[in-house]
Amino acid sequence: MSPVFIILALVTFMAAAAAMTLRHLVHCALAMAVSFVGLAAIYLQLNAQFVGFAQVLVYVGAVAILIVFAILLTRSGEVSNDSIVAPGWVWGVGMAVVIFAVIGWAVLNSPGLPVEAAEAPEVTVRQIGNDLMTRYVVPLEVVGCLLTAALIGAVVIALRDREGEP
Amino acid sequence: MTPLQGCLLLSALLFAVGFAGAVSRRNAILALIGIELMLNAANLNFIAFWRYGEHGGGTGGLMFVVFAIAVAAAEAAVGLALIIALYRHLKTANLDEVKGLKG
Numbered sequence: 309m310s311p312v313f314i315i316l317a318l319v320t321f322m323a324a325a326a327a328m329t330l331r332h333l334v335h336c337a338l339a340m341a342v343s344f345v346g347l348a349a350i351y352l353q354l355n356a357q358f359v360g361f362a363q364v365l366v367y368v369g370a371v372a373i374l375i376v377f378a379i380l381l382t383r384s385g386e387v388s389n390d391s392i393v394a395p396g397w398v399w400g401v402g403m404a405v406v407i408f409a410v411i412g413w414a415v416l417n418s419p420g421l422p423v424e425a426a427e428a429p430e431v432t433v434r435q436i437g438n439d440l441m442t443r444y445v446v447p448l449e450v451v452g453c454l455l456t457a458a459l460i461g462a463v464v465i466a467l468r469d470r471e472g473e474p
Numbered sequence: 475m476t477p478l479q480g481c482l483l484l485s486a487l488l489f490a491v492g493f494a495g496a497v498s499r500r501n502a503i504l505a506l507i508g509i510e511l512m513l514n515a516a517n518l519n520f521i522a523f524w525r526y527g528e529h530g531g532g533t534g535g536l537m538f539v540v541f542a543i544a545v546a547a548a549e550a551a552v553g554l555a556l557i558i559a560l561y562r563h564l565k566t567a568n569l570d571e572v573k574g575l576k577g
Contacts, residue, residue: 309480317484324488324511328495333503340507343488347514354481354525359517359539366543371510371550378503378554382561390500394570397498404494411486415479422528423476429525431533436540439533447537451544458548462555468562 312353320346331392333379341372355428358436481522489515500568502557506550513546 323343327336344367351360394400415421440448475483489512496508517539524535561567 309475309477313477313480317480321484321487321491324491327507327511328491328499328504333501336504336507340510343511344514347518350481350484350518351521354521356521356525356536356539359521359536359543362540362543363517366547367510367514371547374550374554375503375507378557381558382503382567392500393498394500400497401494403497404490407493408486408490411489412483415482415486416475421476421478422526429532431536436533436536439537444537447541451541455544455548458552462551465552466555466558 310353313350316346316350316353320350332387334376337372337375337379340375341368344368344372355430358431358433476526478522478526481518481526485515485518485522488512488518500570502560502567502569503554505569506553506557509553510546510550513542513549517542 320343323339323346327339327343330336330339344363348360348363348368351357351363492508492511492515494508496505496512499505499508520535520539520542527535557567560572564572566572
């Protein structure tokens with residue numbers, strides 16, 4: 309493991325932990341954005357340039373802004389003195405620890421994982437575009453339909469109610 | 475520890491953190507952020523296996539991640555619309571105060 313990967317992994321993990329534990333929700337959203345930038349850097353380091361830039365565009369650009377808007381629209385940005393965790397949170401955290409222990413044990417003891425790193429695959433954006441237009445054209449169309457449906461659905465759900473309705 | 479194991483461990487860590495946040499924070503938006511973190515952990519697994527797997531060279535792993543990012547974006551948009559509608563009706567974004575269906 310290279311030192312670069314260790315540094316990026318530490319940044320990503322610390323930002324994710326901060327996003328889940330901070331009290332101020334705007335800080336949480338910004339920490340989440342930092343975590344996504346760290347993940348994008350890891351993708352770049354793993355030779356997946358296209359996915360790295362798509363991650364920056366979609367997650368850091370769109371999803372983070374969307375979440376900040378939602379925080380402001382629901383007035384969750386005001387800090388209150390109430391508890392930030394739901395009742396019964398100990399069970400949730402305990403389950404998370406158990407999940408990590410099981411997956412970590414499996415990763416460290418699995419005999420099937422390749423030991424030697426394979427050669428870095430070279431994939432150009434041109435190749436990705438060709439594959440998207442030939443082999444993966446049906447999933448591409450389905451994702452287009454899904455995004456359209458999600459767009460219309462989100463607008464309909466968030467529409468203001470008519471006068472007189474509760 | 476091989477680089478592949480490092481990636482998988484980081485992914486497991488991100489998944490656990492996202493899960494803990496999603497089920498234990500009160501605010502609905504924090505639950506959504508936790509879900510996004512879990513989805514990203516899955517994407518990291520795809521990229522790691524694509525990079526270090528034995529059958530590298532194709533674009534299968536990349537394509538899966540690209541489509542997963544698109545689906546996650548749609549999910550975030552619909553989820554946030556739901557949270558805003560919920561806030562408009564109940565004047566709260568706290569999940570433990572939304573108990574209209576509780577038995």
